[in-house]
Amino acid sequence: MMDISTLRHCGTPVAVKTACRRTRFPRHQTRAILRQHSPRPVAQPINPPLLRESEHLTAWTPESWQQFQAHQQPNYTELQKVTDALETISRLPALVFAGECRNLQSRLAKCATGEAFLVQGGDCAESFSQFSANRIRDSFRVQLQMALVAMFGGGVPVVKVGRMAGQFAKPRSSDTETFDGVELPSYRGDIINGQEFTAEARIPDPARMVQAYNQSAATLNLLRGFASGGYASLQRVMKWNLGFMDSSDKGDAYLEVAKRVDEAIAFMVACGLDENTPIMNETEFYVSHEALLLPYEQALTREDSTTGLWYDCSGHMLWCGERTRQLDGAHVEFMRGIGNPIGVKVSDKMDGGQLVSLVAALNPDNVPGRLTVIVRMGADKVRANLPRLIKAVRDSGQVVTWVCDPMHGNTECVAGFKTRRFERIRAEVEAFFDVHEELGSVPGGIHLEMTGDDVTECLGGGASVDEGDLDSRYHTHCDPRLNAEQALEMAFYVASRLAKRKDMMCRLSAAPAAPIF
Numbered sequence: 056m057m058d059i060s061t062l063r064h065c066g067t068p069v070a071v072k073t074a075c076r077r078t079r080f081p082r083h084q085t086r087a088i089l090r091q092h093s094p095r096p097v098a099q100p101i102n103p104p105l106l107r108e109s110e111h112l113t114a115w116t117p118e119s120w121q122q123f124q125a126h127q128q129p130n131y132t133e134l135q136k137v138t139d140a141l142e143t144i145s146r147l148p149a150l151v152f153a154g155e156c157r158n159l160q161s162r163l164a165k166c167a168t169g170e171a172f173l174v175q176g177g178d179c180a181e182s183f184s185q186f187s188a189n190r191i192r193d194s195f196r197v198q199l200q201m202a203l204v205a206m207f208g209g210g211v212p213v214v215k216v217g218r219m220a221g222q223f224a225k226p227r228s229s230d231t232e233t234f235d236g237v238e239l240p241s242y243r244g245d246i247i248n249g250q251e252f253t254a255e256a257r258i259p260d261p262a263r264m265v266q267a268y269n270q271s272a273a274t275l276n277l278l279r280g281f282a283s284g285g286y287a288s289l290q291r292v293m294k295w296n297l298g299f300m301d302s303s304d305k306g307d308a309y310l311e312v313a314k315r316v317d318e319a320i321a322f323m324v325a326c327g328l329d330e331n332t333p334i335m336n337e338t339e340f341y342v343s344h345e346a347l348l349l350p351y352e353q354a355l356t357r358e359d360s361t362t363g364l365w366y367d368c369s370g371h372m373l374w375c376g377e378r379t380r381q382l383d384g385a386h387v388e389f390m391r392g393i394g395n396p397i398g399v400k401v402s403d404k405m406d407g408g409q410l411v412s413l414v415a416a417l418n419p420d421n422v423p424g425r426l427t428v429i430v431r432m433g434a435d436k437v438r439a440n441l442p443r444l445i446k447a448v449r450d451s452g453q454v455v456t457w458v459c460d461p462m463h464g465n466t467e468c469v470a471g472f473k474t475r476r477f478e479r480i481r482a483e484v485e486a487f488f489d490v491h492e493e494l495g496s497v498p499g500g501i502h503l504e505m506t507g508d509d510v511t512e513c514l515g516g517g518a519s520v521d522e523g524d525l526d527s528r529y530h531t532h533c534d535p536r537l538n539a540e541q542a543l544e545m546a547f548y549v550a551s552r553l554a555k556r557k558d559m560m561c562r563l564s565a566a567p568a569a570p571i572f
């Protein structure tokens with residue numbers, strides 16, 4: 056894999072140019088590589104005025120967010136019940152360990168440099184009614200398949216992070232929903248209120264936080280079992296295919312990859328590889344969710360006895376949504392103080408200066424892997440808007456992991472259903488890779504709303520879900536998810552782009568080094 060150290064063999068910018076010419080790189084890619092690797096001032100301090108703007112972010116405690124405006128929070132009416140639920144949760148065990156969060160952060164640092172790739176996916180909104188071991192298994196299984204496809208095809212390690220075991224709270228565009236002339240408070244996720252369209256269900260119920268905690272604990276328990284108990288063993292890759300994909304194109308394509316992996320493993324075993332090593336039988340799987348419901352997140356924030364840092368132990372990675380990422384808001388205040396790796400969602404509404412300020416507030420020590428910027432702009436907007444964000448962050452010397460969420464900017468309403476077209480989703484991923492290729496920056500991962508179920512929520516793809524199919528298996532509690540086949544199709548596309556990137560880097564590193572003198 057090409058990284059800065061391999062490029063050093065190419066020597067000066069002139070030598071890089073020569074190497075690029077020898078390997079017949081298109082001119083724009085040569086320019087991009089030069090930009091990436093020519094000497095540049097070491098991390099400049101962020102604009103002083105921006106630093107001054109965020110000076111209020113100094114003393115942090117797990118509850119300091121309460122002094123700032125918190126958007127998208129429920130209006131609980133029974134305050135004693137809120138206190139009781141939060142007290143209960145704060146006495147319950149942490150769901151994740153700080154050491155696991157640190158491991159994930161080091162993996163995400165590799166995604167920032169192109170030495171690994173993040174595949175983050177799962178439900179838009181986990182729900183109490185659809186909670187089942189089979190669903191957890193199927194979601195985990197399709198994420199394993201995607202990782203295998205991306206790793207085998209793209210030649211990079213894949214970091215697997217589920218939107219699972221805590222993805223219960225939803226930010227909404229409007230506080231109310233109207234149906235048949237009846238207006239009710241919006242559904243905000245099962246951790247807050249019920250999806251049924253009745254006045255009673257829509258009342259925020261604090262006891263739901265305890266139920267969400269319990270469901271997260273059970274989900275995580277099962278995921279840990281699958282990850283380390285043999286289910287994820289590389290010798291089972293042929294068995295990961297989901298039954299309903301047996302006769303599909305993508306299912307067949309997956310089996311082809313699995314067969315080749317199987318053959319490669321047989322060869323390595325013949326060479327003396329020990330089949331019983333953990334690397335063959337276990338996998339790392341992390342969980343993440345949007346840290347939206349701040350009282351719940353605070354109740355799970357614990358001091359790590361090893362480092363003295365505070366970790367939000369509700370999940371390994373937490374992110375701040377597009378609607379709650381205000382620099383002077385409560386969510387940013389909360390997120391800046393936790394030790395977990397964190398993410399921030401960013402649309403085309405973000406400008407370069409704002410992003411630089413936000414990154415500085417959330418990752419003032421510029422720690423690689425600490426901050427993932429999850430870009431969600433819509434297929435049409437990425438080419439026009441992402442370059443200025445990448446350049447602003449790069450010029451300020453900040454290190455972030457760039458990830459593409461091709462779901463949230465591509466939602467539309469068709470035949471009364473919120474849906475997304477696979478072709479638009481893929482177009483956004485394509486634009487994301489293209490922009491990074493042009494700028495010489497690193498596409499670090501993908502973030503998807505997806506499920507292991509055979510749902511019909513997103514249109515198109517090889518599975519050819521069309522408008523008439525939407526109402527047949529539309530089960531999401533909030534936004535439309537890719538079904539297993541569509542998710543796998545996306546993994547094949549990502550693998551092709553990773554392979555292209557790797558090939559580009561290899562050709563460059565293989566070019567004869569220019570003479571040093």
Ligand SMILES: O=C[C@H](O)[C@H](O)COP(=O)(O)O
Pocket residue numbers: 179225226227228229463533534
């Ligand atoms: O998942 C993201 C948001 O919660 C969701 O897109 C909001 O949907 P809305 O615009 O229908 O409120």
Ligand SMILES: C=C(OP(=O)(O)O)C(=O)O
Pocket residue numbers: 179226345375376377378400401431463
């Ligand atoms: C609400 C979400 O995304 P965004 O903040 O990007 O709208 C989400 O990922 O669930």
